[in-house]
Amino acid sequence: MAREGPRIRSKERAASLVAAAAPRQQEPFGDTGDAGESLRALPRWMRLYLYGMHGVTLDVLLSSLQGALTNPDAKLVGFSSLYLCAMHALTHFALEKIYSQKKCFRGRPLVFHLVFYPSVYIGLQILIGNVNTLTERVRVVSATQLVVHYVLALYFSQVFHRGMAHLRYLPASRCADLCQSVGGPDGPPSAGLPGFVRFLFFGMHGFLDEVLFTSLFNLVEKSDGGLGGHTSLWSFLMYGSCSFVVEKLYFHLHFGRGWGTWRRLPIYVCFIYTWELCWGLALRQFDACSWDYSHYPHNFMGLITLLYLPGWVLLSLYQDVLSNVLLRIRHSLFVPTNLVNKVGFWF
Incomplete structure (x- = not known):
C-alpha cells in the first residue's frame, strides 16, 4: 500500500490540474494565473505576432484573388506591407478586447455577432485604409468592399477568435521535460499542435517573410519611402511544406541524434535550395513561377x-x-491523454 501513495497523489494532482484548466478555457485572452501554473494563455507579444502574420496572409489572399479576376495570371501575386502588418497586429489586439465583451450581450448573441462586432471591425478597417490619405481625401468604400469586410468580420467572430481562445502556452522549463517524455526523443509534436496547424503557421510565416523581404528590397531600390511588398499564393504551399520538412529534420537530428545547430545548418540549407529549385522547375511548366534570378550572379537556371x-x-x-x-x-481540443498523465507524473 505504501508504494501506491505517490501514484495516487500524482493522479490526484493531474486531475486537479485538468479541473483547474477547464474553467479558464472560457476566458479567451486574459492572463490565467501566475507563472507556477502549467498551461497559460498566449502572451501578448505572441498574439500580436500571430495577428500581424494572419493579417498579411489575408491581404495577400484577397489582393491575389482580385488580381486574378481582373487580369488572370498563373503567378497569383498578392500584396501587403510592413505598415499593414503593424496595423493588423494592433487592430486585432483591440478587436480581441471587443470580442471579450460578448458576455455583455447575453441572451442577444446575434446582436453581437451580426451587428456590433462587424460594425466595429468595418470601422477599424476603413480607418486603416484612410490613415495615409487623411490629409488629401477620404477613400470611398464600395459596396463590394463592405460585403468583404462584413464576411471577414463573421470569420473573425465565429472562427478566428474561438480558435485563439483554445491556445495555451507551456513554460519552457516544463516543455522540455514533457516533449522528451510524451513523444519520445523523435516525436515532440505528439504533445503539441497537429501537423496541419503547423503547416498553416509555416505557410503564413512564409508570406510574412516574403512581404518583409520585398518591402525592404523595394525601400532600398526605389528609395520612395514605400513599405509595400508582394508574394505569390504558391509561396504558401512552398514555404509551408519546406518548413514542415525542415522541422521534422530538426526533431530527428536534434532530439534523436543530438546534433548541434552548426552541424544541422548545412543540411537545412541544401534542402532549402533543392526545394526552391524543384518548385521553380514545376511552376515554370505552367508559367506560374514568380521569381527569376537570371540577372543575379552565381545563379542556376x-x-x-x-x-x-x-x-x-x-x-x-x-x-x-x-x-x-x-x-x-x-x-x-488536441491535448492528448498521455500528456495529462505525464503532467501528473512531473508534478
Missing part, C-alpha cells in the same frame, strides 16, 4: 542563387526558434 545564401542561413536558424515556440503551444 535563374531559380536559385548563392547571393541569397546569407538570407537562407538566417531563416534556417530562425526556423529552429519557431519550432521551439510551437512546441510550447497547446490546443485544448
Whole structure:
C-alpha cells in the first residue's frame, strides 16, 4: 500500500490540474494565473505576432484573388506591407478586447455577432485604409468592399477568435521535460499542435517573410519611402511544406541524434535550395513561377542563387526558434491523454 501513495497523489494532482484548466478555457485572452501554473494563455507579444502574420496572409489572399479576376495570371501575386502588418497586429489586439465583451450581450448573441462586432471591425478597417490619405481625401468604400469586410468580420467572430481562445502556452522549463517524455526523443509534436496547424503557421510565416523581404528590397531600390511588398499564393504551399520538412529534420537530428545547430545548418540549407529549385522547375511548366534570378550572379537556371545564401542561413536558424515556440503551444481540443498523465507524473 505504501508504494501506491505517490501514484495516487500524482493522479490526484493531474486531475486537479485538468479541473483547474477547464474553467479558464472560457476566458479567451486574459492572463490565467501566475507563472507556477502549467498551461497559460498566449502572451501578448505572441498574439500580436500571430495577428500581424494572419493579417498579411489575408491581404495577400484577397489582393491575389482580385488580381486574378481582373487580369488572370498563373503567378497569383498578392500584396501587403510592413505598415499593414503593424496595423493588423494592433487592430486585432483591440478587436480581441471587443470580442471579450460578448458576455455583455447575453441572451442577444446575434446582436453581437451580426451587428456590433462587424460594425466595429468595418470601422477599424476603413480607418486603416484612410490613415495615409487623411490629409488629401477620404477613400470611398464600395459596396463590394463592405460585403468583404462584413464576411471577414463573421470569420473573425465565429472562427478566428474561438480558435485563439483554445491556445495555451507551456513554460519552457516544463516543455522540455514533457516533449522528451510524451513523444519520445523523435516525436515532440505528439504533445503539441497537429501537423496541419503547423503547416498553416509555416505557410503564413512564409508570406510574412516574403512581404518583409520585398518591402525592404523595394525601400532600398526605389528609395520612395514605400513599405509595400508582394508574394505569390504558391509561396504558401512552398514555404509551408519546406518548413514542415525542415522541422521534422530538426526533431530527428536534434532530439534523436543530438546534433548541434552548426552541424544541422548545412543540411537545412541544401534542402532549402533543392526545394526552391524543384518548385521553380514545376511552376515554370505552367508559367506560374514568380521569381527569376537570371540577372543575379552565381545563379542556376535563374531559380536559385548563392547571393541569397546569407538570407537562407538566417531563416534556417530562425526556423529552429519557431519550432521551439510551437512546441510550447497547446490546443485544448488536441491535448492528448498521455500528456495529462505525464503532467501528473512531473508534478
